[in-house]
Amino acid sequence: MQIECSPVDSLAVNNLPDGSKVIVDSNSETMFALNATAGAAFDACSQPTTIPEVAETMQRSLNATVTEEIAEMAVRQLHENKLVNAAGMKAQPTRRQMIGSLGAAFALPVIVSLTMADQRAYAKVSVSPPPPPPPPPPKKPTPIPILPIHL
DSSP states (O other), X not given: OOEEEOOOTTEEEEEOTTSOEEEEETTTTEEEEEOHHHHHHHHHTSSSBOHHHHHHHHHHXXXXXXXXXXXXXXXXXXXXXXXXXXXXXXXXXXXXXXXXXXXXXXXXXXXXXXXXXXXXXXXXXXXXXXOOOOOOOOOOOOOOOOOOOOO
């Protein structure tokens, strides 16, 4: 199976410090949030590649063991979100089967998408609380009257 990145003319990719990515597709007005695992798979697909090569590149990028099943799961999600082209993808195992086949704890690839229209709608209804009032100004010290001392 040959995997390659979708045309990136309309994609703006923002890399975050933890390895995750935010990708904005200006054509479909959709924003994608990729966790570090899905982000490593996206990076691995920057050149035409295969699932074993994606797994190997992800393993180097994440400094963790990445199976071909994890790589395929990531590529499948990228393909479903039209971020990569993957010709000839075979039937997908269920998520339960996939998790059951994983021996070790590993962050599964996650991609969340939100259209710009949805984002605007959420922004309109979500209201931040008003800022707290400024603290009162400091009180001026009250002068102490000096009384004359009679001896």
